[in-house]
Amino acid sequence: MPRLRLPVFALLLTATACGGPAGQRKDTTPVVVSAIGSDALLVDPGTTALDTAQAVALAATAQGLVRFDRTGQIEPALAERWAVFDDARSYIFRLGEATWPDGQPVTAGEIVRVLRRAVAANTKSRLAPYLAVIDEIVEMTPQVIEVRLKSPRPDLLNLFAQPEMAVFRGRNFAGSGPFRIVAGKRDGLLLRPAEEPGEGPRAAPTPQEYVRLRGERAAAAIARFRAGASDLVLGGSLADWPIIEAAGIAPENVRLDSALGLFGLAMLHREGFLSTPQNRAAIAMAFDRSAITKAIAPDWSAAETILPAQMDSAAPPAPGSWMTVAPDQRRALARQRVREWQAVHPGPVEITLALPSGAGATLLWGHLASALIAVGLTPHRVGLGDPRADLALVDDVAPYDSGRWYLANACRACSEDTATLIAAARDAPDLYNRTHRIAEADAMLASDVAFIPLAQPLRWSIVALRLSNWQGNARAWHPLNHLRKQ
Incomplete structure (x- = not known):
C-alpha cells in the first residue's frame, strides 16, 4: 500500500468509506504496525531525541x-x-x-x-x-x-x-534483535524474528511472525487501520485522541494504557499574579479535574498530586495546599483571590497557557479556558516554547519509578529551596537520605504550587483483535515481540 499523504480530512473520509469490521485482517499475514512519529525510523539515539516511532524501531532491532x-x-x-x-x-x-x-x-x-x-x-x-x-x-x-x-x-x-x-552497530543501528531488518526505508521496515543463539536450525518464520513497521502521523495511521490495512497503532496521546471517534474506529479496538507520569501545568515564572502561592493555588482550584477528564475520555484518570504513589519517597504523595478546600468551595475561593488581586492591580488578569498542537489539545484548551474564565481570569493560548507563556503543559510518561523524576520534571520555576532538595535527593549518599529528600521536596513543591497536576498521561493504542497479547501497562510501552502469543 503506498504511503498515505492526504490531508487529514480526506484521510478520515477515506477511512470511513473503506472501513470494515474490527480485526478483519487475516491471522496468516504479517502484522502491520503504525507508530506515531517520523517515517525516518533508523536514527542515532546519541544525536537525536527519539519519537515514538523511532523508539519502537530501535527497541525492535536492538x-x-x-x-x-x-x-x-x-x-x-x-x-x-x-x-x-x-x-x-x-x-x-x-x-x-x-x-x-x-x-x-x-x-x-x-x-x-x-x-x-x-x-x-x-x-x-x-x-x-x-x-x-x-x-x-x-x-x-x-x-x-x-x-x-x-x-x-x-x-x-x-x-x-x-x-x-x-x-547497536552499523549505519542501520541494528543490534541483536528481537527482530532483524529484512527490508526497509521505502515503506517502513519489514522485520523477521531473530534466530536464538545456540538453538540450532529452525524452520523459516511463518508470515504472521513478520512485522511491517511504519512511522507516520496519527491521522494517517488511524486511517490505515480503519481501512483494514494495518493491525496496530502505537503511541497515541491526547493531541490526536478526537480523531479516533471522527474516523469511526470500533470501541473494542481502542485501548487505553494505565500510564503513570506527569500531565499538568508547570509554572514558568513567579511574577505578577503568579508571584504568590495563594494566587497559583487559585488557578489550581479553578479546574474540576474529574469533569475535564471524563468529558474528553471517560476512562482517563484525573490526578491531584504530583507523585502518583509513594514510590521511593519516605512519605505518601504530598497534597497541594489548595486540596484542604472542599471541592465545591474551590472555585468561589479562587474567584475571591482574583478579585483581591484586582483590587490592588486593576484590570484583567491575563494568564497565557502553552499547549501542543492537535485536536485533543484544542479540546483540553476549551475546558481549561472555560474554567479560568469562570474564576475571573483572562486566558490566552500559545504554542509550547513560546516565551510569552506563563504556564506550560507537561505531558510525559515516567521512564522509571522514582519520585525524583516527577519532581525534577515538575520543577520549572519552583523555589530555590525546592530545587536544592531535588538536587540533594539526586546526590544522596544512601537510600535513607534519598527517600527523605524526595519526601521533603514533594511537600515543598506541593505547598508552593509550582506545578498543577491535572491527570495521568492519556496514552492509547488501536489494536486488532488478532493481537490478543497486547496489554496495557503503566509505561505505555508495547514491544513488537510481545504482540502475539508465542
Missing part, C-alpha cells in the same frame, strides 16, 4: 542489557541475569549469548563501548539527566559487566530497559 515485557516489567535481554550490590550502587550483569545481524557474537567489550557512549554523549536524550549517576561501566570478564554508580539507584534497570540504551 536490545539493551534488559528490556520491558508486555506488562512493562523488566525481562532479560543481552544479560541473562543480574545482581545488585552495595546498597544499589553496583549492578553486575551476566551476559547470555547474542549475535549481530551478520552472525558474529556480541561481545562484552562492544556492549561496554556502546553503553559508555550512550551515557557520555546522549545529551539530547530525555534520559541524560538521570544517566549522570553512572560512574563507570566495566568489562569484568568476557561474560560479566559491572555498572558502578555515584549514588544508590534501586530503579536503574528501568533506565537500562529504555530504547535509548539499546546496543
Whole structure:
C-alpha cells in the first residue's frame, strides 16, 4: 500500500468509506504496525531525541542489557541475569549469548563501548539527566559487566530497559534483535524474528511472525487501520485522541494504557499574579479535574498530586495546599483571590497557557479556558516554547519509578529551596537520605504550587483483535515481540 499523504480530512473520509469490521485482517499475514512519529525510523539515539516511532524501531532491532515485557516489567535481554550490590550502587550483569545481524557474537567489550557512549554523549536524550549517576561501566570478564554508580539507584534497570540504551552497530543501528531488518526505508521496515543463539536450525518464520513497521502521523495511521490495512497503532496521546471517534474506529479496538507520569501545568515564572502561592493555588482550584477528564475520555484518570504513589519517597504523595478546600468551595475561593488581586492591580488578569498542537489539545484548551474564565481570569493560548507563556503543559510518561523524576520534571520555576532538595535527593549518599529528600521536596513543591497536576498521561493504542497479547501497562510501552502469543 503506498504511503498515505492526504490531508487529514480526506484521510478520515477515506477511512470511513473503506472501513470494515474490527480485526478483519487475516491471522496468516504479517502484522502491520503504525507508530506515531517520523517515517525516518533508523536514527542515532546519541544525536537525536527519539519519537515514538523511532523508539519502537530501535527497541525492535536492538536490545539493551534488559528490556520491558508486555506488562512493562523488566525481562532479560543481552544479560541473562543480574545482581545488585552495595546498597544499589553496583549492578553486575551476566551476559547470555547474542549475535549481530551478520552472525558474529556480541561481545562484552562492544556492549561496554556502546553503553559508555550512550551515557557520555546522549545529551539530547530525555534520559541524560538521570544517566549522570553512572560512574563507570566495566568489562569484568568476557561474560560479566559491572555498572558502578555515584549514588544508590534501586530503579536503574528501568533506565537500562529504555530504547535509548539499546546496543547497536552499523549505519542501520541494528543490534541483536528481537527482530532483524529484512527490508526497509521505502515503506517502513519489514522485520523477521531473530534466530536464538545456540538453538540450532529452525524452520523459516511463518508470515504472521513478520512485522511491517511504519512511522507516520496519527491521522494517517488511524486511517490505515480503519481501512483494514494495518493491525496496530502505537503511541497515541491526547493531541490526536478526537480523531479516533471522527474516523469511526470500533470501541473494542481502542485501548487505553494505565500510564503513570506527569500531565499538568508547570509554572514558568513567579511574577505578577503568579508571584504568590495563594494566587497559583487559585488557578489550581479553578479546574474540576474529574469533569475535564471524563468529558474528553471517560476512562482517563484525573490526578491531584504530583507523585502518583509513594514510590521511593519516605512519605505518601504530598497534597497541594489548595486540596484542604472542599471541592465545591474551590472555585468561589479562587474567584475571591482574583478579585483581591484586582483590587490592588486593576484590570484583567491575563494568564497565557502553552499547549501542543492537535485536536485533543484544542479540546483540553476549551475546558481549561472555560474554567479560568469562570474564576475571573483572562486566558490566552500559545504554542509550547513560546516565551510569552506563563504556564506550560507537561505531558510525559515516567521512564522509571522514582519520585525524583516527577519532581525534577515538575520543577520549572519552583523555589530555590525546592530545587536544592531535588538536587540533594539526586546526590544522596544512601537510600535513607534519598527517600527523605524526595519526601521533603514533594511537600515543598506541593505547598508552593509550582506545578498543577491535572491527570495521568492519556496514552492509547488501536489494536486488532488478532493481537490478543497486547496489554496495557503503566509505561505505555508495547514491544513488537510481545504482540502475539508465542
